[in-house]
């Protein structure tokens with residue numbers, strides 16, 4: 102289970118294998134050296150007691166001081182190297198795969214903890230197995246406490262985050278809807294609701310702070326208990342040890358063999374230092390387990406996303422079809438979103454090279470209808486055809502490469518304007534980019550930008566107007582030189598004059614290609630070869646501008662209304 106969740110990391114760990122090997126060597130050396138530190142101190146204390154006040158004693162002290170400095174110094178060096186290598190590598194992996202919480206710290210602290218604890222434990226056992234047992238007696242409780250607090254802290258933290266997004270959303274809504282709030286005299290109600298959310302936020306934050314405030318005292322009590330036990334039992338052994346037999350000697354000093362449950366002062370100090378030094382690893386271990394659980398949970402989600410197959414994919418056995426002609430047909434097309442039918446029995450053929458405009462009230466299904474052509478949604482097999490073949494029978498890439506689709510909501514990336522236009526086209530030449538910009542009537546605007554085509558747009562660059570964004574999106578569609586161009590209300594933010602220019606230009610560019618555009622403006626649609634009126638998911642009127650006017654239906658109404666608006670605007 103755990104391994105399955107971690108599997109996506111293996112290739113990354115493999116990629117940085119040599120760094121991991123060097124990192125492990127450093128971790129081993131660092132801890133191997135550091136674990137000797139209490140031992141050296143213990144020896145130093147014992148040597149003070151036994152050696153005579155003499156030249157030899159001074160010599161021993163100098164030796165030990167040198168040793169202590171050497172141990173501390175080399176530990177520092179390896180510690181630096183470990184951090185540098187291990188954290189550096191995991192930052193690179195995170196760059197490929199964002200798992201900030203898990204990798205770096207978790208790997209380093211785990212390795213540190215394991216190596217150091219193993220070493221310290223071995224030395225502690227060699228000093229006194231009994232004392233070691235007492236020292237570790239409270240450990241299971243400590244681990245349970247950390248697990249408990251970790252989970253609760255995480256839960257409360259999530260609740261705070263949720264509250265914070267709620268407050269942000271509320272503020273944003275109140276500001277953008279400030280006119281409505283005023284018009285309906287809701288200022289007080291809004292302020293009261295905002296205040297209530299803020300109080301809830303404070304309450305939740307305080308809960309977290311209280312919990313975190315309890316964690317340390319609880320841990321310290323547990324560890325204090327262990328120290329009391331060790332002092333009590335160990336202290337008695339030291340008193341016994343005054344009369345113990347000294348048998349072995351190394352490191353230039355003496356050591357005792359525990360035959361009678363006794364120890365020297367030096368051993369006792371060493372033992373206590375190990376306990377203090379193990380405090381952090383023990384706590385870190387608890388945290389690592391905690392972070393690990395959370396990390397694997399996030400990894401699980403990332404893994405799900407990475408293995409998710411898009412619903413709309415190539416049918417098995419599709420044959421490449423790089424060039425489409427552009428003849429579109431909807432055949433007895435009905436379409437529903439989760440059971441709600443939005444298109445009913447649509448039958449329509451758009452011959453290659455012709456233009457079709459679609460008008461109709463909001464929600465009548467215009468966007469849905471055109472989205473079925475590049476398979477943004479999938480209709481029933483055989484109800485949407487291009488060149489007489491169901492769209493599902495073409496490879497998706499071939500199908501979409503032939504279609505320039507400009508959606509209602511344009512999206513520009515925080516890149517240069519050139520990259521935004523050439524998006525998805527490999528190695529577009531400067532000529533092609535400026536040709537597309539020209540055709541979409543945005544070239545003049547771009548020439549006026551500080552860095553022309555290299556101007557950054559979006560958050561880090563300049564802000565484009567709604568109309569400029571739409572024209573950039575049209576240029577993006579045109580540069581692909583599509584057989585089929587679909588504009589979904591893509592000129593709504595452009596003024597009528599510019600719109601005329603773009604449309605005239607498009608007629609030239611799209612000559613011999615199929616164009617479909619959705620619009621609310623009669624001025625936009627009147628020149629199309631044919632106009633379809635969509636109402637309640639059905640085509641209720643179809644024909645040229647003049648033909649539709651003669652019908653005296655929806656289109657005539659729309660026309661008269663807009664004529665009146667224009668006249669009023671001129672007055």
Ligand code: ADP
Nearest residue numbers: 438439443461462463464465466467468469470
């Ligand atoms: P139009 O473009 O004419 O405004 P749409 O095609 O956008 O109409 O929408 C037609 C109907 O389908 C509307 O009732 C709309 O709420 C619904 N609809 C559109 N997109 C979705 C979707 N992704 N999921 C569910 N319902 C949708």
